[in-house]
Amino acid sequence: MPLARLVETAEALAATRSRTAKTELLAGLLRDLGPDEAEAAVGLLLGRLRQGSIGLGYRTVGAARTAAEPAAEPSLSVSDVDAVLDTIAGLGGSGSAGARNDELVVLFSRATAAEQDHLVRAMTGEMRTGALEGVLTDGLARAVGLPLADVRRAVMLSGSLAGTVRAALADPSTVAGIGLAVLTPVQPMLASTAADVGAALEVTGEASVEHKLDGARIQVHRSGSDVRIHTRSLADITSRVPEIVEVALSLPVESVILDGETLMLDDDGSPRPFQDTMSRFGTDESGAEQEQARVLAPRFFDVLHLDGEDLIDRPLRERLEALERIAPAYRIEGEVTTDPAVADRISREALAAGHEGVMVKGIDSTYAAGRRGKHWVKVKPVHTYDLVVLGVERGSGRRQGWLSNLHLGARDPEGEFGPEGGFVMVGKTFKGLTDELLRWQTETFPELGTDDNGWALMMRPEVVVEIAIDGVQRSSRYPGGVALRFARVKRYRVGDDAKPAGEADTIQSLRALLR
Numbered sequence: 001m002p003l004a005r006l007v008e009t010a011e012a013l014a015a016t017r018s019r020t021a022k023t024e025l026l027a028g029l030l031r032d033l034g035p036d037e038a039e040a041a042v043g044l045l046l047g048r049l050r051q052g053s054i055g056l057g058y059r060t061v062g063a064a065r066t067a068a069e070p071a072a073e074p075s076l077s078v079s080d081v082d083a084v085l086d087t088i089a090g091l092g093g094s095g096s097a098g099a100r101n102d103e104l105v106v107l108f109s110r111a112t113a114a115e116q117d118h119l120v121r122a123m124t125g126e127m128r129t130g131a132l133e134g135v136l137t138d139g140l141a142r143a144v145g146l147p148l149a150d151v152r153r154a155v156m157l158s159g160s161l162a163g164t165v166r167a168a169l170a171d172p173s174t175v176a177g178i179g180l181a182v183l184t185p186v187q188p189m190l191a192s193t194a195a196d197v198g199a200a201l202e203v204t205g206e207a208s209v210e211h212k213l214d215g216a217r218i219q220v221h222r223s224g225s226d227v228r229i230h231t232r233s234l235a236d237i238t239s240r241v242p243e244i245v246e247v248a249l250s251l252p253v254e255s256v257i258l259d260g261e262t263l264m265l266d267d268d269g270s271p272r273p274f275q276d277t278m279s280r281f282g283t284d285e286s287g288a289e290q291e292q293a294r295v296l297a298p299r300f301f302d303v304l305h306l307d308g309e310d311l312i313d314r315p316l317r318e319r320l321e322a323l324e325r326i327a328p329a330y331r332i333e334g335e336v337t338t339d340p341a342v343a344d345r346i347s348r349e350a351l352a353a354g355h356e357g358v359m360v361k362g363i364d365s366t367y368a369a370g371r372r373g374k375h376w377v378k379v380k381p382v383h384t385y386d387l388v389v390l391g392v393e394r395g396s397g398r399r400q401g402w403l404s405n406l407h408l409g410a411r412d413p414e415g416e417f418g419p420e421g422g423f424v425m426v427g428k429t430f431k432g433l434t435d436e437l438l439r440w441q442t443e444t445f446p447e448l449g450t451d452d453n454g455w456a457l458m459m460r461p462e463v464v465v466e467i468a469i470d471g472v473q474r475s476s477r478y479p480g481g482v483a484l485r486f487a488r489v490k491r492y493r494v495g496d497d498a499k500p501a502g503e504a505d506t507i508q509s510l511r512a513l514l515r
């Protein structure tokens, strides 16, 4: 497919707000796409390259682009671009920066100005595509004439939209057969939020009320003696967590997919602070001396597959029974109840044990891979929100020389307070920023800068930060009508704990706190 065709579609998508029109545009594009180009094209469209992260930062790409005169006429195909990206991905060692630049300059000089624009944004990940994935799934169903539910399910269970596009374009009849595959990660089921356990139970009905541990999500797959462990964003961390592999191998099963949380425990069994878990999670500590003291304890709350049988369409009640049979020692604590008083007691016990709150899960619900729905509801007494950094002010006094005070934005998916899919500022904070975090943001944020007035740097809305607040108040200063009260930084959602900006909390969820 000509790159120009893809770029024109991307421009047309940006120019319309109608979901139907977007679906039609994407269906049209997919009809013209061959299966062999599918993964490359999806990567270029969503700004998530098939080659993964290959060291193409804003500076590198921007410099190469400036050095290349745009072509007058389009000539590049999607496969041409993909081949150059493959070459770049294969570069390494000394002199690779120069070689990478050469490849990019040649590529950019073969691209028209519009194509250059698109490539820069696709390579640097500067695309707001949270919403586009859903529309692309709809468009695929239309293009190949399959029920939307079948296509959605295939995407979630295979953990790969691009892979599903390829399979559907090659042979639509194979899509219904795409299911769970042990050792291949599945998009995890996600939770909605309620203010208290009573409100949560009203949504779920009879529920399993479980401790909500403040660790890191893990998905554990085992087939015979093969084990794979993935993070929330489906990254493979098997080699970094030998102690979890050991637990998986100790279970009395032939094959299994488990969903759970891992965290570091103190000698007395109480959870260590989240930062400790992440620092252990993020490094290769195998063989290190202090490993014993820093062991990660896996705790499971769901089982998706057991010994040849998929369980995702079975009610939670049955899945929990299966979990109790195979891993009683590793189950997250919880009880099944309809009674708010019981749920409240569990919540207090969870907090007393140092956990974050509770999860309230409909006992008859199935496992909705990749969906944030009503069947899982989280209740956290301290309000924490995942917000997007829109800008940062230069520090003064003790923080002279650092990028310090953060401008925080909530997502505005419908464009109620600004452009659709944009972000609305809701407050600022520099509280909770440790020296380590100040150093990290001072090093990292300039790469994301869009505008700098000397006092503050405005940034592309890409970094998600978890913020604790005491509440919100009405505001006439901020466009969304709410301002955060006593906001402080808990952690950045980057690396293994990464959350894309398209999944940040919404302005609507903050406004709901006003009531």
Ligand SMILES: Nc1ncnc2c1ncn2[C@@H]1O[C@H](COP(=O)(O)OP(=O)(O)OP(=O)(O)O)[C@@H](O)[C@H]1O
Pocket: 189, 190, 191, 192, 210, 211, 212, 213, 214, 215, 216, 217, 232, 260, 261, 301, 332, 359, 378
């Ligand atoms: N018992 C439990 N059941 C399900 N998830 C749990 C449980 N205990 C801890 N968790 C964690 O809570 C998360 C559920 O909340 P959600 O789906 O909203 O994820 P999130 O967006 O990462 O939110 P948060 O930042 O609140 O963890 C899971 O991703 C998991 O990491």
